[in-house]
Amino acid sequence: MGILSTYRLRLARKRWRIRAFRKRRELQSVVSRVGDIRPDGLLLFCTLRNERVRLPFFLRYYRDLGINHFLFVDNDSDDGTREYLAQQPDVSLWTTKHSYKRARFGVDWLNWLQIRYGHGHWTLVVDPDEFFVYPFCDTRSLRALTDWLDASSIKSFSAMLLDMYPKGPISAQPYREGQDPFEIANWFDSGNYVISKNRAYGNLWIQGGPRARMFFADVPERAPAMNKIPLVKWHRDYAYVSSTHMLLPRGLNLVYDEWGGEKASGCLLHAKFLDTFAAKANEEMDRKQHYANSHEYRAYKEGLNDSPDLWCKWSEKYINWRQLEILGLMSKGNWA
Numbered sequence: 089m090g091i092l093s094t095y096r097l098r099l100a101r102k103r104w105r106i107r108a109f110r111k112r113r114e115l116q117s118v119v120s121r122v123g124d125i126r127p128d129g130l131l132l133f134c135t136l137r138n139e140r141v142r143l144p145f146f147l148r149y150y151r152d153l154g155i156n157h158f159l160f161v162d163n164d165s166d167d168g169t170r171e172y173l174a175q176q177p178d179v180s181l182w183t184t185k186h187s188y189k190r191a192r193f194g195v196d197w198l199n200w201l202q203i204r205y206g207h208g209h210w211t212l213v214v215d216p217d218e219f220f221v222y223p224f225c226d227t228r229s230l231r232a233l234t235d236w237l238d239a240s241s242i243k244s245f246s247a248m249l250l251d252m253y254p255k256g257p258i259s260a261q262p263y264r265e266g267q268d269p270f271e272i273a274n275w276f277d278s279g280n281y282v283i284s285k286n287r288a289y290g291n292l293w294i295q296g297g298p299r300a301r302m303f304f305a306d307v308p309e310r311a312p313a314m315n316k317i318p319l320v321k322w323h324r325d326y327a328y329v330s331s332t333h334m335l336l337p338r339g340l341n342l343v344y345d346e347w348g349g350e351k352a353s354g355c356l357l358h359a360k361f362l363d364t365f366a367a368k369a370n371e372e373m374d375r376k377q378h379y380a381n382s383h384e385y386r387a388y389k390e391g392l393n394d395s396p397d398l399w400c401k402w403s404e405k406y407i408n409w410r411q412l413e414i415l416g417l418m419s420k421g422n423w424a
Contacts, residue, residue, distance in 0.1 A: 093288070101336035104327035107192075108199035114186040115161065115197060119174045122157075122205055129156035130230055132212045133201055135194035137163040138371070139216040140172055141364065144266040146216050147176065153220065154230035155212065159205060161197045163188050180205075195328050206322035210234040213318050213332050214356065217269075220247060220318065221409050222354035223420035236423050237321070244335075245319040246343035247354040248417055249312075250276050251297045252406065253361040253398040262363050269359035270406060276357075277301075278404040278415045281314065291315060291334040291341035298361075298398040303387040312384060316356060317343055352421030355412055366392050 125131065132155045139146075147158070157178055162170045164185045173181045184197065191197050202211055212230075214220060222233055222245075237245060252273040254261055261272045281296035292315050300311035316332045320340065328335045335341065345351045369388040404415070412418045 097288075097336060097338055100329070101325070101327050104196075104199060104329060104336070105203065105325070108196045108203060108327065111191055111196035112200045112204075114184045114191065115182040115200070116184065118162070118170060118181040118183050119179070121178070121180045122159075124178070125157050125205065125209075127208070129209060130154055130212070130234065131156065131206055131209050132158045132214065133160075133198045133206070134158070134214060134216060135161040135163060135188075135198060136165070136169065136216045137188070138165045138167045138169060138368075140165070140167045140169045141263065141265045142216045142269075142359075143169065143172055145268060146219075147179075148266075149219055150212075151178070153225070159201050161194065161201070163194070193331065195331060199327050202322050202326070203324045207324040209322055210237075211320055211322045213320075213328070217359045218249070218318075218356040219270075219359065220354060220356055221412070221418075222247070223352060223409060223413065223418065223423055225354075225409055233423075234319075234321075243321045244317050244340040244343055245352070245354065246292075246315070246317050247319070247356045248294060249314040249316055249358050250355045250412070250417060251299055251314075251358045251360065252276050253298055253403075255397070255399040255403070257397055258361050258365055258392070259363045269362055270357065273359050273361055274406045275399055275403045276406060277402065278417075279402065282308075286334065286341075289329065289334045289336075289341050290338050291317070292344055293333075301400075302396055302398055303390075317341065318356065319354075350419040350421050352423050353418050355409075355418045357406070361398060 132150055160173055160179060160181050162173065162181060162183045170183055173179050188194055198213060212220060252270060253275055254272050255275055263269060263272060277297045280301060281294055284293045286293055294314040295308065295311045297314060300308050304311040313333050317335060317340065318332045320326065326335060343351060343353065369392060409418065413420060
């Protein structure tokens with residue numbers, strides 16, 4: 089990159105950090121257990137609203153993976169989410185009634201919490217319907233992965249978002265609290281993805297999967313991005329720019345190999361398409377707090393009128409991470 093481009097990105101990073109500092113005033117602490125965070129603790133950061141039914145499995149999944157402390161921002165839930173989280177011994181919780189949209193869809197809030205509490209820690213940023221899988225996750229803890237990344241001087245780790253869905257109408261099988269969502273949504277698209285490179289930030293941009301073919305078939309360029317960099321050895325000078333799709337400094341986005349090799353990567357299994365999805369889409373349409381005037385949720389709402397079945401003859405049933413590696417959706421790189 090040229091000197092001017094580098095300088096512009098440095099200014100942009102400074103701007104996002106200043107913005108996060110200002111947005112801290114919108115957060116009100118509900119319960120703070122940050123004093124329990126160990127110097128080597130693995131931290132998870134999440135913004136959510138009305139996700140009470142998902143939380144028991146979500147917390148259990150990430151505790152089993154090795155997360156030591158959870159830092160949540162609750163955006164004015166009214167379904168018991170806040171009360172449930174406040175009772176969890178490894179959770180620190182903030183609440184806000186301020187606009188999710190004006191906080192850059194929660195990015196400003198989490199940037200501040202990571203600046204304040206994430207410095208020097210491996211931090212994982214996910215939504216409550218995203219479940220991180222990585223090479224050897226069935227036999228090796230998240231700590232084993234971060235120890236290898238530290239030893240390899242790697243500071244960021246990518247994960248492709250993989251939309252999971254049931255066979256049959258989305259509403260056919262009710263999801264119950266505490267259930268593994270992938271007992272229901274256990275199919276995914278093994279292909280149908282396009283990749284381009286963002287030259288300004290250096291990150292890859294991935295689109296496709298069932299959302300592209302079912303809800304954005306006429307405008308595929310508007311389909312949601314599937315590329316994420318959720319796991320980062322955080323430094324207070326870092327900042328996410330757009331969700332976890334890209335961050336600054338720019339070098340943290342270079343999570344792929346351009347010289348014929350493969351860098352280790354993972355997937356985020358995305359349990360969006362459960363029977364709760366229709367109500368969620370309606371709520372978000374009413375709130376109008378999502379990107380581009382909630383055009384994504386508008387497409388979902390219109391598509392859900394036909395009770396769609398996302399399954400197709402090219403759908404693949406999920407088995408484990410090794411299957412995803414064989415399909416080229418993730419890689420163990422040189423982590424043996």
